[in-house]
Amino acid sequence: MAPVSEVVGLLAEHRIGAVLVIDAAAPRHNTMWHDIAGILSERDIVRALGKAQSGGDVLDMTASQLMTEARYTVSPNATLAEAATLMTERRVRHLPVIEHDILVGMVSIGDVVKARLEQQTTEVESLKAYVVGG
Template sequence: MNVGQILSQKGNDIIALERGCTVMEVAKLLGERRIGAIPITDGDKICGIMSERDVVRGIAIRGGGVLADDVSTLMTKAVVTCSKDDTIYELMKMMTERRIRHVPVVDDGKLVGMMSIGDVVKHRMEQAAAENEALKDYIAQG
C-alpha cells in the first residue's frame, strides 16, 4: 500500500497555517485540533513545519516571550516530505531513521496531505489483522 491509498482512506484534509503567523497561533491550533504538527505554507507550497516539540523547546530555551515571535523563528525549514507514490514501508523507514512523527505529503510541489505516525500504526494494525484472518482461513480450510 502507498501513501496515496492511505490518504484516500483517511481523507486529505490539511490543517496548516500561513507564513507570518505567531508561535502562539501554532500552539493554540495544535491544542484545539489535538495534533502534533502543523505545516507552514506560503500559498499552496510548504515552507516549514512546526511541532509540539518545537514549541516546547522554544519556551524552554527562550521563555514564554517566544510565543509572540514569528513562526519562522522556531519552525523547521528543511522539511522532510513524501509523495503519494511512496510505500508505507518507505514512509516508516523515513520516520524511523529521521526520528520524525509527521511527514507532509507533496505532489508537484504542492502540499496535498499529512501523514502521522498514528496513520502508519493504524494501517499496520489493520494489515496485520487482515493477514491474521487470512492465515486462520487458510489453516481452517487445510
C-alpha cells in the same frame, strides 16, 4: 507568519501534533512544495519554552522562528514501509505528502503506526482463515 500562540490554539483545537508553515504569499489552494517553509510541532514549541526566559516570549514568536525545515516528503503512492523507513532513518515524525509538486496532505508517525497495525490485523485474520479453511 502566524504567532506561535495562534499555532498552539490550532494544535489543541484539532488535536494534532504539528502544522505546516506555508509562505504567506502562497495561494490558499494548490499549495506548491516550494511554498512550504517548514513544520512546527509541539516538540519545537516545548523545546523553545524550555530554553526561554519566559513562556510569553515564545508565544509571541512567529511560527517561522521555531519551525523545522521540511526536508523530506512522500508521495501518495508511498508504501507504509517506505514512509516508516524514511521517518525512522531521518528521525522525523511528520512528512508532507506531495504529488506533482502540490501539497496533498501530511502524514504523521501515528498515522503510519495505526495503518501498519490495521494491515497486520488483516494479514493475521487472512492467515487464520486460510489455516482453518485449509
